[in-house]
Amino acid sequence: MTIGLGEIAVTADEMRRVEERIFLAGMPVAALMEKAAGMVARRIQELYPRVSTGSVGVLVGPGHNGGDALVVARELHFAGYRVVVHCPFDRLKDLTAQHAQYVKNLGIEFLETREPLRDCSLLIDGLFGFGLERALTGKIAELVDEINGWGKSIVSIDIPSGIHTDTGEVLGTAIIATRSFCLGLWKRAFFQDNALPYLGAVEKLDFGIPPADVAAIVGNSSPVSLVSRSSVRDWLPLPRPLLTHKYRQGHLLLICGSRRYAGGAILSGLGARGSGVGMLSIAVPTSLKPLLVSHLPEALIIDCPETETGAIADIPADLSFYGAIACGPGLTLEARAVVERVLEIDRPVVLDADGLNILAELGIERVLNRREETVLTPHSGEFKRLFPELSENKDRIEMTREAARKSGSIVLLKGARTVIGDSTGKVRIIPESTPALARGGSGDILTGLIGGWLVQMPEKAVEATAAGAYLHARAGILAAEERTEAGVDGVTLANYLANATGEALATVSPSRE
Numbered sequence: 001m002t003i004g005l006g007e008i009a010v011t012a013d014e015m016r017r018v019e020e021r022i023f024l025a026g027m028p029v030a031a032l033m034e035k036a037a038g039m040v041a042r043r044i045q046e047l048y049p050r051v052s053t054g055s056v057g058v059l060v061g062p063g064h065n066g067g068d069a070l071v072v073a074r075e076l077h078f079a080g081y082r083v084v085v086h087c088p089f090d091r092l093k094d095l096t097a098q099h100a101q102y103v104k105n106l107g108i109e110f111l112e113t114r115e116p117l118r119d120c121s122l123l124i125d126g127l128f129g130f131g132l133e134r135a136l137t138g139k140i141a142e143l144v145d146e147i148n149g150w151g152k153s154i155v156s157i158d159i160p161s162g163i164h165t166d167t168g169e170v171l172g173t174a175i176i177a178t179r180s181f182c183l184g185l186w187k188r189a190f191f192q193d194n195a196l197p198y199l200g201a202v203e204k205l206d207f208g209i210p211p212a213d214v215a216a217i218v219g220n221s222s223p224v225s226l227v228s229r230s231s232v233r234d235w236l237p238l239p240r241p242l243l244t245h246k247y248r249q250g251h252l253l254l255i256c257g258s259r260r261y262a263g264g265a266i267l268s269g270l271g272a273r274g275s276g277v278g279m280l281s282i283a284v285p286t287s288l289k290p291l292l293v294s295h296l297p298e299a300l301i302i303d304c305p306e307t308e309t310g311a312i313a314d315i316p317a318d319l320s321f322y323g324a325i326a327c328g329p330g331l332t333l334e335a336r337a338v339v340e341r342v343l344e345i346d347r348p349v350v351l352d353a354d355g356l357n358i359l360a361e362l363g364i365e366r367v368l369n370r371r372e373e374t375v376l377t378p379h380s381g382e383f384k385r386l387f388p389e390l391s392e393n394k395d396r397i398e399m400t401r402e403a404a405r406k407s408g409s410i411v412l413l414k415g416a417r418t419v420i421g422d423s424t425g426k427v428r429i430i431p432e433s434t435p436a437l438a439r440g441g442s443g444d445i446l447t448g449l450i451g452g453w454l455v456q457m458p459e460k461a462v463e464a465t466a467a468g469a470y471l472h473a474r475a476g477i478l479a480a481e482e483r484t485e486a487g488v489d490g491v492t493l494a495n496y497l498a499n500a501t502g503e504a505l506a507t508v509s510p511s512r513e
């Protein structure tokens with residue numbers, strides 16, 4: 001099995017076990033540290049040139065993260081930087097102590113107190129890496145808080161000190177880095193929402209980890225993988241076969257909207273349109289029909305009888321006629337009978353918004369034994385209603401994995417870093433996004449988009465979900481780049497879906513070279 005090293009995110013324990021295999025195979029620990037820290041030192045020199053950088057303060061912890069920091073201090077010293085070190089620990093691991101001795105012997109100043117660090121223009125954080133095992137307290141916590149208050153540029157080695165490598169939680173307090181260099185393999189914290197405000201700009205530095213060692217450790221333990229542009233390109237059913245016709249490109253039924261919430265139906269329709277789906281039918285309350293026709297002239301609008309308050313009372317159509325169903329945005333809780341009927345049909349279903357709120361009332365068991373795939377797309381509030389017993393968990397990756405397992409469904413937990421779990425225990429993460437998408441309507445577009453891809457590739461429901469979420473995020477990023485974060489309203493976002501798809505298709509896929 002080959003694993004792209006850039007495409008997985010590991011726990012501290014997995015990283016440690018990969019490292020152990022490398023050491024057992026004969027690589028000296030000191031040599032690996034030299035390689036990893038050497039790369040950090042080189043990147044710092046590129047990003048913070050000596051001529052324009054004042055003194056560099058290096059914070060050294062007791063373990064090998066501190067060892068890395070000392071190697072960086074030494075290399076920057078040789079490159080002509082003025083370097084000072086602050087190591088507020090008495091006991092250091094052997095290798096770290098050896099580096100400390102050499103650095104002292106080179107004449108690099110070791111500061112007794114933290115105060116002189118204020119004179120530095122750049123700080124290097126080598127206090128703790130993946131070996132952090134408890135909350136920061138006492139004088140170390142004070143040091144971190146004080147440094148954060150100075151607002152200086154801080155480069156964290158491997159991970160900002162104080163951040164839990166797996167969950168991304170802040171343990172007591174944590175360094176707020178300007179930049180973090182993740183060493184070797186992405187750690188999970190880099191994709192946990194909690195950690196994002198602490199990471200700054202992120203970069204992974206590869207120092208030559210044999211793929212076989214990674215496969216040996218994460219191969220059988222339900223790896224957490226990152227959705228990449230080239231994987232999306234490989235998954236999408238594009239280009240289309242020359243001799244296709246509209247019904248072969250899937251027929252999606254969207255069920256959404258109420259008199260009260262009309263816009264959600266339009267935006268879901270625009271999202272589905274962005275997938276290029278062959279046929280699109282949209283079931284809405286009868287009073288919404290003219291509105292939908294005017295926004296989506298290509299769609300077949302099914303006008304449904306309404307309840308007194310304007311929710312869909314029933315759908316006058318055979319639901320098994322459609323290749324897949326996406327259901328939820330703007331329904332209100334009154335459309336309960338509709339959602340119950342949808343869940344009875346043997347077709348892949350995407351459930352969002354009020355569809356999820358209704359499912360929470362019905363009980364998650366309702367989807368457990370569905371014959372076709374169910375895709376649940378909650379934000380954290382909806383997730384809590386669906387899986388109250390999991391909501392105390394601070395680890396978004398593990399809680400999504402558990403929710404997928406419990407519900408036998410694909411669960412997509414929306415967030416700054418969207419996490420997708422499937423019933424086999426596999427987790428995929430959308431590694432990037434933009435705060436521009438934190439805006440009413442962007443979720444409705446995602447529902448339609450995932451539905452649109454799902455109906456075109458029903459055998460690959462997880463991939464369709466991941467591709468939809470990836471393209472949605474990229475569309476947001478591309479739109480924000482051109483129009484600012486304030487310029488990404490729902491209709492604009494939908495218009496950028498084609499740009500995001502084009503970008504993915506233009507990617508040269510390593511597997512097809």
Ligand SMILES: NC(=O)C1=CN([C@@H]2O[C@H](COP(=O)(O)OP(=O)(O)OC[C@H]3O[C@@H](n4cnc5c(N)ncnc54)[C@H](O)[C@@H]3O)[C@@H](O)[C@H]2O)[C@H](O)CC1
Nearest residue numbers: 019032033063064065128129130131132133134135136158
């Ligand atoms: N990825 C790699 O293959 C390489 C990683 N390197 C670097 O090594 C660190 C991990 O080193 P390790 O010694 O295991 O752990 P830490 O340096 O993170 O710190 C452990 C050290 O700290 C003590 N400790 C833990 N928590 C606390 C706390 N809250 N307060 C006080 N002290 C604490 C603990 O007892 C240990 O003594 C990795 O991140 C990389 O930076 C290698 O350099 C090369 C390859």
Ligand SMILES: [K+]
Nearest residue numbers: 125128159161
């Ligand atoms: K660190």
